[in-house]
Amino acid sequence: MVASLFAQPIVDISPSVAWQGKVIEVKIPAAGITGVEGKFLGQKFKLYPQEDNFVGIIGVPTDQKPGNYNLRLIITQTDGKTIEQVEMLKVWPTKFPVTRYWLKPSRNKLRARNIIDNEWSEIEKVLLHESEKRLWSGQFALPVKGEKSQGFGQLQIINGKRSGSHKGVDLAVPIGTKVFAPNAGQVVFTQKLKAFGGTVVVDHGQGIHTLYFHLSKFAAEVGQDVKQGDLIAYSGNTGVSTGAHLHWGMSVHNLRVDPEQWVKYEM
Ligand SMILES: [Zn+2]
Structure with a gap:
């Protein structure tokens, strides 16, 4: 077991379900972090410093197949180390007439x-x-x-x-x-x-x-x-x-x- 001084940051995802055609906001407390980059559905996106957090907004394509997908966050710590944190996101269908x-x-x-x-x-x-x-x-x-x-x-x-x-x-x-x-x-x-x-x-x-x-x-x-x-x-x-x-x-x-x-x- 490898001990880490760095506790995994708590990622706030809102709304908790990713609806087709809508966006979700990803928020991480900025303490101990100098930068965050995300990857979702093959697309990279940046999280920007916003008050005490890093915040990123990602869109879900209208034709994305409903299901569970990984949201990867590449976090650069103040000590220069980079860690990867993976969150699971559920893509939910939207009814399009x-x-x-x-x-x-x-x-x-x-x-x-x-x-x-x-x-x-x-x-x-x-x-x-x-x-x-x-x-x-x-x-x-x-x-x-x-x-x-x-x-x-x-x-x-x-x-x-x-x-x-x-x-x-x-x-x-x-x-x-x-x-x-x-x-x-x-x-x-x-x-x-x-x-x-x-x-x-x-x-x-x-x-x-x-x-x-x-x-x-x-x-x-x-x-x-x-x-x-x-x-x-x-x-x-x-x-x-x-x-x-x-x-x-x-x-x-x-x-x-x-x-x-x-x-x-x-x-
Ligand atoms: Zn139009």
């Missing part, structure tokens, strides 16, 4: 693979950039007040063909509705795209980004710092869209998760 809609040919042609791929690779560049500083605090607010016309993760059948799952929440609002920053962050992307339409991305720090599609007009510039409630854009019906709405997306370490969880709970 099926939604069918029709796109007219002029809109449907914007869904061409090469257009989507090129545009997404531009957006992804900013999502991959992970700034050390946490800019958001507390709960997120809805960027617009509107009825939800399509929820996160819904399985889409477009023009009779099975398409990918819906990567955000659609809020039905008239064209020109003011879109407000749901939390503090920095505007890192504003571009008029063919498929995604007018697009804005806000970086909230530590790998958390929010995305806004189908906009008619921008009201903030790249590099601009925003706080909760600041005007960032005006909603529209541009790109692959069947009517006036805002598509609101949330990205956690470049994985799209349900933004509604962030409005309901403090992260």
Whole structure:
């Protein structure tokens, strides 16, 4: 038996079940620790110092098979030694309804693979950039007040063909509705795209980004710092869209998760 002076830190995982399409928060007391890196479902993620803890947020893919998975934490102690701690996490299924809609040919042609791929690779560049500083605090607010016309993760059948799952929440609002920053962050992307339409991305720090599609007009510039409630854009019906709405997306370490969880709970 090997004696260790270092007691295994108690890891706080919240919520205790990892729902498909949602996030979990992993917290470790910072005492005796200089750094923590996590690995879950083959993805590495960083835990950041936050008050007396190291805190990390990880997303669960919508199509992750329910079951038990290991969450590995590589902990660097103040004495320079590295230890690995393994926690078991249960992935639980989320019910995603099926939604069918029709796109007219002029809109449907914007869904061409090469257009989507090129545009997404531009957006992804900013999502991959992970700034050390946490800019958001507390709960997120809805960027617009509107009825939800399509929820996160819904399985889409477009023009009779099975398409990918819906990567955000659609809020039905008239064209020109003011879109407000749901939390503090920095505007890192504003571009008029063919498929995604007018697009804005806000970086909230530590790998958390929010995305806004189908906009008619921008009201903030790249590099601009925003706080909760600041005007960032005006909603529209541009790109692959069947009517006036805002598509609101949330990205956690470049994985799209349900933004509604962030409005309901403090992260
Ligand atoms: Zn949408």
